[in-house]
Amino acid sequence: VDSNIQYDMDKLQDSFPGFRSKYRLIKRIGEGTFSTVYKAEDLAYDRYDNSWDFDRDSDKWTPPPLKRYSSGDHQPSRRRKPKYVAIKKIYVTSSPTRILNELELLHDLRDCENVCPLITAFRATDQVVAILPYFRHADFRDYFRKMTVPDIAIYLRSLFTALASVHRQHILHRDIKPTNFLYDPESRRGVLVDFGLAEREGSECKPCLCHDDYQTRKARLANHNPKATVGGYPKQDTRPSRRANRAGTRGFRAPEVLFKCTEQTTKIDIWSVGVILLTILSKRFPFFNSADDVEAMIEIATIFGREKMKEAGKLHGCAFETTIPTIGSGGFSFERIILWSTCRSDSEKTLPADEKLAVEFLKRCLDLDPRHRISAEEALEHEFLQVGML
Numbered sequence: 001v002d003s004n005i006q007y008d009m010d011k012l013q014d015s016f017p018g019f020r021s022k023y024r025l026i027k028r029i030g031e032g033t034f035s036t037v038y039k040a041e042d043l044a045y046d047r048y049d050n051s052w053d054f055d056r057d058s059d060k061w062t063p064p065p066l067k068r069y070s071s072g073d074h075q076p077s078r079r080r081k082p083k084y085v086a087i088k089k090i091y092v093t094s095s096p097t098r099i100l101n102e103l104e105l106l107h108d109l110r111d112c113e114n115v116c117p118l119i120t121a122f123r124a125t126d127q128v129v130a131i132l133p134y135f136r137h138a139d140f141r142d143y144f145r146k147m148t149v150p151d152i153a154i155y156l157r158s159l160f161t162a163l164a165s166v167h168r169q170h171i172l173h174r175d176i177k178p179t180n181f182l183y184d185p186e187s188r189r190g191v192l193v194d195f196g197l198a199e200r201e202g203s204e205c206k207p208c209l210c211h212d213d214y215q216t217r218k219a220r221l222a223n224h225n226p227k228a229t230v231g232g233y234p235k236q237d238t239r240p241s242r243r244a245n246r247a248g249t250r251g252f253r254a255p256e257v258l259f260k261c262t263e264q265t266t267k268i269d270i271w272s273v274g275v276i277l278l279t280i281l282s283k284r285f286p287f288f289n290s291a292d293d294v295e296a297m298i299e300i301a302t303i304f305g306r307e308k309m310k311e312a313g314k315l316h317g318c319a320f321e322t323t324i325p326t327i328g329s330g331g332f333s334f335e336r337i338i339l340w341s342t343c344r345s346d347s348e349k350t351l352p353a354d355e356k357l358a359v360e361f362l363k364r365c366l367d368l369d370p371r372h373r374i375s376a377e378e379a380l381e382h383e384f385l386q387v388g389m390l
């Protein structure tokens with residue numbers, strides 16, 4: 001182990017009294033923007049689960065509980081079999097409300113299928129750690145190019161099962177991307193992690209035009225229409241500046257997030273899944289590689305074309321203007337993009353039937369209009385997600 005990592009591990013073990021008797025830190029498995037995650041052995045697991053407890057009150061021995069974790073292998077065995085946990089050390093620079101938000105949401109989602117449950121959490125002064133069952137997974141970059149169409153359907157079924165239960169509770173994950181969906185291609189099981197940016201639907205209460213009906217929106221747009229524009233900018237912009245939650249990861253942000261919609265819904269997560277699917281089908285990671293929101297809009301506009309992008313902007317009260325020559329008016333079909341990016345455009349004019357079905361599904365996920373975009377519940381009913389199921 002690297003000496004810096006070892007130093008951090010020692011520091012963590014020393015900051016909580018009794019840590020060393022409960023957990024044995026093994027290695028660092030993740031380092032993100034908001035936390036460092038370690039793999040550890042849960043030393044107490046064996047003691048609690050494989051032996052009987054003497055209860056002084058009833059003067060009786062009680063058998064070990066059958067279940068302690070809601071995922072993984074929990075058959076009690078007499079042989080010593082280590083149980084692993086993931087210890088997420090949340091950076092002390094994270095705001096207390098943010099940390100509390102993550103732990104509270106995880107607590108609310110404890111019974112959701114394919115969502116990594118929270119075992120417990122500790123705090124010592126400013127340091128908070130969350131203890132999660134360790135989930136074996138592979139690096140997305142190592143398997144996404146090898147996935148067959150049924151593999152893709154099974155992967156997405158697992159991810160949409162998690163999202164359906166999260167969305168049922170009106171929670172937006174906000175950061176759907178491969179590193180936050182831990183998948184084991186061997187067992188074909190996956191769990192959703194990282195609710196650090198998640199929020200409840202309706203947290204921002206300023207109304208957005210997209211929630212109006214067509215006529216009302218048209219009338220409101222006409223009221224403060226930037227009549228004359230200079231190179232895309234209104235001459236006299238009298239509109240109030242817009243503020244909206246833009247949390248998430250570059251390349252996975254939905255168009256309504258880029259257009260600063262103030263009433264974002266769970267559909268933003270569906271768009272992000274669409275980006276994952278496009279990545280897998282095109283065999284390009286990252287598919288979108290923008291440095292900022294404007295570049296991200298340009299990338300999306302290149303695919304969908306100027307006209308559809310204008311419509312998408314209007315929905316949230318934004319004017320979309322561009323003179324960039326690579327952005328055509330009609331854009332390109334996903335089928336063309338996938339044929340190009342997988343270097344099949346010379347030999348094949350169309351995709352095989354199973355990939356075509358995947359593209360049909362992709363279109364439903366990457367719908368620029370969040371109101372028409374497929375929901376997680378509907379996705380689970382879609383023909384494509386029945387592929388590979390027996």
Ligand code: ADP
Pocket residue numbers: 029030031032033034035036037086088116132133134135136179180182193194195196
């Ligand atoms: P961050 O907010 O820093 O992104 P995450 O919760 O996404 O934190 O965890 C970061 C990484 O740690 C994940 O991408 C994953 O590789 C690893 N990790 C997190 N939770 C687990 C877990 N329960 N089991 C195994 N690995 C995990």
Ligand code: MG
Pocket residue numbers: 032179180194
């Ligand atoms: Mg993460």
